[in-house]
Amino acid sequence: MSLISALARMEAAASGRAEPVATVRHRHLAERPLVLVPLTTAGETGAPLGAMVGTDRGAPQVFTVAQPRDRDLRFAFLGRLAEALLPHLESCQDEVETIERKETDPESGKRVTVEAELCADAPQLLVPTAPGVDFVRLLGRSMRFRRTAEEDPGTPYPAPPRVPLLGRWLTHYAERSRVPGSSLLLPLTGLLTRHWATGQSHLEDQHLGTLLAWIAPPDGESGAEAARRAELERDGTGQLVRPPAGPATDPAFDNRLLAPAVARYDAGVPGAAEELRELIASQLRPTWEAMWQGVDLLRALPEGAHVPDRWRRDRQSYTHHRDRLRAGEPPQPRRDDAVTAARKLAMREQRQAELEAQEALDDPLVMAVRRLAGEAFTAAVTDVEMAYSEGKRPTPRPLVTLRTEDTPLLAEGDKVHRQLPEGAQQRAELVAEPEPGVLVLRLLSGMGRGKEPAQGTVPEPGDLLCWTLFEHSPRGGPGLPEPEETPWTHGGPPGEQTAEDPDPLTPEDVL
Amino acid sequence: MTPTLGGTEGQKATLPHQAERTPQQRLAELRGGPDVPQRPLDARALAALAANPGCRRRALLDGAGVDKGAVAQALGSPAPFGQSQFAFVRGNAFEARVKADGGAALLALLCAHTGEDCPDTSEVALPDLTADGPAGRAARTRLALDEAYGGWALLDHPILTLEVAGTTAYLEPDALALHPDGGVTVIEIKSFPILDGSADPAKVGAAARQAAVYALALAGPGATAAWAVREQALLVCPKDFSNHPAASLLPLRKQVATTKRQLARLTRVDEIAAELPPGASFSPGQDPGTLTAAVESVPAAYAPECLATCELAFHCRDRARDGGAVEALGRSVRGELGGLATVDQVLAAASPEGPGTDEPAAAALRRAAALRTEALGASRARAEALRASGTCDAEPGGAACR
Numbered sequence: 046m047s048l049i050s051a052l053a054r055m056e057a058a059a060s061g062r063a064e065p066v067a068t069v070r071h072r073h074l075a076e077r078p079l080v081l082v083p084l085t086t087a088g089e090t091g092a093p094l095g096a097m098v099g100t101d102r103g104a105p106q107v108f109t110v111a112q113p114r115d116r117d118l119r120f121a122f123l124g125r126l127a128e129a130l131l132p133h134l135e136s137c138q139d140e141v142e143t144i145e146r147k148e149t150d151p152e153s154g155k156r157v158t159v160e161a162e163l164c165a166d167a168p169q170l171l172v173p174t175a176p177g178v179d180f181v182r183l184l185g186r187s188m189r190f191r192r193t194a195e196e197d198p199g200t201p202y203p204a205p206p207r208v209p210l211l212g213r214w215l216t217h218y219a220e221r222s223r224v225p226g227s228s229l230l231l232p233l234t235g236l237l238t239r240h241w242a243t244g245q246s247h248l249e250d251q252h253l254g255t256l257l258a259w260i261a262p263p264d265g266e267s268g269a270e271a272a273r274r275a276e277l278e279r280d281g282t283g284q285l286v287r288p289p290a291g292p293a294t295d296p297a298f299d300n301r302l303l304a305p306a307v308a309r310y311d312a313g314v315p316g317a318a319e320e321l322r323e324l325i326a327s328q329l330r331p332t333w334e335a336m337w338q339g340v341d342l343l344r345a346l347p348e349g350a351h352v353p354d355r356w357r358r359d360r361q362s363y364t365h366h367r368d369r370l371r372a373g374e375p376p377q378p379r380r381d382d383a384v385t386a387a388r389k390l391a392m393r394e395q396r397q398a399e400l401e402a403q404e405a406l407d408d409p410l411v412m413a414v415r416r417l418a419g420e421a422f423t424a425a426v427t428d429v430e431m432a433y434s435e436g437k438r439p440t441p442r443p444l445v446t447l448r449t450e451d452t453p454l455l456a457e458g459d460k461v462h463r464q465l466p467e468g469a470q471q472r473a474e475l476v477a478e479p480e481p482g483v484l485v486l487r488l489l490s491g492m493g494r495g496k497e498p499a500q501g502t503v504p505e506p507g508d509l510l511c512w513t514l515f516e517h518s519p520r521g522g523p524g525l526p527e528p529e530e531t532p533w534t535h536g537g538p539p540g541e542q543t544a545e546d547p548d549p550l551t552p553e554d555v556l
Numbered sequence: 557m558t559p560t561l562g563g564t565e566g567q568k569a570t571l572p573h574q575a576e577r578t579p580q581q582r583l584a585e586l587r588g589g590p591d592v593p594q595r596p597l598d599a600r601a602l603a604a605l606a607a608n609p610g611c612r613r614r615a616l617l618d619g620a621g622v623d624k625g626a627v628a629q630a631l632g633s634p635a636p637f638g639q640s641q642f643a644f645v646r647g648n649a650f651e652a653r654v655k656a657d658g659g660a661a662l663l664a665l666l667c668a669h670t671g672e673d674c675p676d677t678s679e680v681a682l683p684d685l686t687a688d689g690p691a692g693r694a695a696r697t698r699l700a701l702d703e704a705y706g707g708w709a710l711l712d713h714p715i716l717t718l719e720v721a722g723t724t725a726y727l728e729p730d731a732l733a734l735h736p737d738g739g740v741t742v743i744e745i746k747s748f749p750i751l752d753g754s755a756d757p758a759k760v761g762a763a764a765r766q767a768a769v770y771a772l773a774l775a776g777p778g779a780t781a782a783w784a785v786r787e788q789a790l791l792v793c794p795k796d797f798s799n800h801p802a803a804s805l806l807p808l809r810k811q812v813a814t815t816k817r818q819l820a821r822l823t824r825v826d827e828i829a830a831e832l833p834p835g836a837s838f839s840p841g842q843d844p845g846t847l848t849a850a851v852e853s854v855p856a857a858y859a860p861e862c863l864a865t866c867e868l869a870f871h872c873r874d875r876a877r878d879g880g881a882v883e884a885l886g887r888s889v890r891g892e893l894g895g896l897a898t899v900d901q902v903l904a905a906a907s908p909e910g911p912g913t914d915e916p917a918a919a920a921l922r923r924a925a926a927l928r929t930e931a932l933g934a935s936r937a938r939a940e941a942l943r944a945s946g947t948c949d950a951e952p953g954g955a956a957c958r
């Protein structure tokens with residue numbers, strides 16, 4: 046943890062209220078996010094117990110499973126979930142803009158420009174916690190290989206019609222969520238901790254109720270007290286007043302309320318199904334409210350300047366998935382082949398570096414962390430001396446003298462970068478450090494093509510500049526071979542994508 | 557956190573008659589008397605203990621077999637975790653299924669992973685391990701391994717012993733398999749799934765730590781027999797979404813070495829007990845104030861990880877927070893703070909008007925605070941200036957006034 050974030054935590058602990066660790070919102074937040082609060086049954090892998098779903102805070106849909114071990118009830122639940130989620134997940138498929146893309150022409154092998162569609166927006170899915178994201182992944186995995194009666198009339202336990210399709214969408218969203226800076230599927234706890242530091246530990250921040258209590262305590266109460274209540278307060282019957290945000294339920298709820306109610310249902314007691322539905326909904330409702338409270342808090346933050354750029358990639362990812370579905374490709378494989386896995390890893394590393402750079406550029410508080418680490422510095426211009434490169438066509442290479450109180454980790458010849466007022470980048474190198482805190486840089490780029498630097502590209506004495514030691518759009522490492530050139534040591538060229546078999550089913554299986 | 561002795565302060569001298577009691581008697585006394593049953597130390601607790609060897613409180617209470625859950629309840633800070641009966645029922649059903657038919661499925665999985673020929677169940681000894689008390693069952697376990705040496709045997713819920721910090725822990729693995737070559741495989745049956753060939757790394761790690769404790773117990777003194785524990789345990793889990801078993805081998809060598817080192821670092825329980833005020837006990841039935849004083853008289857080492865592993869976590873957390881211990885905010889926070897141990901000390905060192913200190917971390921902290929303030933903007937700086945000149949309330953940045 047950086048010292049600045051550690052300090053923020055301590056200030057929060059001392060004041061009893063969360064402290065900002067960001068001054069802008071670093072993630073895309075949709076106008077109408079789709080909120081999903083899932084619950085699972087303890088001990089049963091991926092077995093849903095209930096869910097609250099919707100884009101309208103005042104009108105959630107609630108689905109529950111009365112007996113999680115009953116396959117028919119689970120399938121019915123998933124079928125209803127698909128009917129609720131799919132219209133939203135598919136809602137952005139048809140409104141597109143046309144973009145140009147570079148592609149390798151399969152015949153000539155040349156790079157050519159082609160036109161492609163890009164969905165104008167993409168649906169965003171929000172869940173409460175990181176385990177909620179894992180549960181979305183698990184649900185996706187459990188559904189995407191299922192067969193419906195239409196696909197396979199002989200299948201012994203056919204899934205409801207759109208369940209496999211939902212499985213593929215959820216798998217895509219869950220996979221996308223592994224990409225740093227992506228925003229198709231986000232856990233609210235992750236969103237909030239990116240922007241606020243509480244006076245509790247990172248581990249305790251995974252509890253949505255306490256996190257919100259620290260950030261926005263009710264009137265007259267400190268965040269610390271409110272968090273304590275959110276975490277521990279139980280009613281007279283020993284039940285948590287604020288149930289956990291799931292997907293796991295509180296063991297006391299399971300043992301004292303849920304288990305007896307399920308037993309009544311199994312015994313055929315009239316009204317037991319309704320009772321169970323209400324019980325499960327009672328565990329979902331507080332989290333549902335918390336989700337929207339969190340959304341409000343995040344919405345109050347101005348959006349970071351690079352957020353739309355990253356969201357565009359999410360739209361691209363959404364469009365790709367749409368195209369794969371339309372092309373009739375089989376569900377995502379259970380495991381990535383070696384090339385795909387390596388590509389994804391390389392891509393995520395690159396996105397991580399890019400995210401770190403962009404967040405710093407968008408937010409002085411994040412830049413402060415980099416400045417403290419010696420990876421960036423702000424400096425006042427004290428002198429500018431015009432100079433030119435040698436050679437046939439001399440180009441401007443002005444020398445800029447700066448004074449800084451920061452302590453960048455720089456040696457002569459090192460490159461530094463800054464953003465020009467209009468957004469372009471400028472590179473410079475350190476020429477000399479005549480005395481501590483005084484740096485002489487030679488500007489190397491960003492001054493246009495003319496003999497004289499373009500207007501506004503060379504700073505003037507008195508200007509305050511922020512330079513970074515890191516590149517603003519970092520490129521990936523050495524490129525990976527194209528899929529068809531993959532060495533045999535890495536699994537060889539991938540074959541035609543073939544559909545994988547569904548999971549074998551036995552009468553006693555849980556899912 | 558500084559432990560306080562509460563009302564018993566100053567009565568710490570060891571009374572002469574204490575020395576005459578056997579350590580076992582003293583530990584029974586700590587539990588609240590000879591009638592209070594000793595809570596067995598299981599592998600999960602040992603693994604957690606090994607992970608926080610600096611905590612003398614836990615070492616003592618676990619070593620003495622005190623029911624920490626009951627203590628936490630009596631202190632008014634009940635343990636943060638429980639088990640859902642759904643998980644419990646399902647876990648038991650899965651284990652029973654795996655072990656059914658004389659362990660045929662289990663041995664088939666084992667042999668599929670080791671490359672051995674799978675024996676017919678008629679060739680596999682299934683020794684009866686029932687006996688009175690854990691010590692008796694531990695003896696039966698060793699005997700059974702000796703007797704079956706040279707052939708196959710499957711031991712269902714055997715009992716192993718391990719000396720930890722001067723007390724004996726009785727450990728109960730899910731199963732042990734004795735191979736004809738004299739090797740013994742530790743078998744762990746868990747209810748989390750192996751999905752598409754891989755399982756949750758955190759859960760696999762926890763299972764490996766537990767298996768390492770069993771392996772240590774098997775290799776400990778008394779393991780004079782010809783059989784020897786193998787370096788890989790067998791982890792058995794439900795496959796994908798089914799309740800069919802799948803398995804994988806867990807390499808144990810590194811984990812065994814780590815656990816051994818950590819357990820060796822634990823202070824002997826009788827040494828910790830000797831520092832207690834005379835007559836102190838952890839009987840949950842006593843007056844809460846006295847109990848609190850007894851608990852607080854043993855130094856603890858709270859970190860947020862305790863929340864997942866120790867019944868006393870909420871109690872220790874309250875104390876750590878009240879004392880402003882920086883560890884309460886996470887172990888990673890501690891890193892760059894040098895000798896500054898409390899939130900107030902850190903904030904004082906970070907404030908521009910803070911006391912001059914030769915603490916090396918202070919300069920970095922002041923710089924961090926200055927950068928943070930600058931970035932948070934002029935409006936906030938103005939607000940803080942106002943606060944500093946006016947009343948001093950408990951607001952961020954107000955630390956200098958305290």
Ligand code: SF4
Pocket residue numbers: 608611612613614856857858859862866867868869870872
């Ligand atoms: S909760 Fe307390 S007693 Fe338990 S390990 Fe942590 S510090 Fe030690």
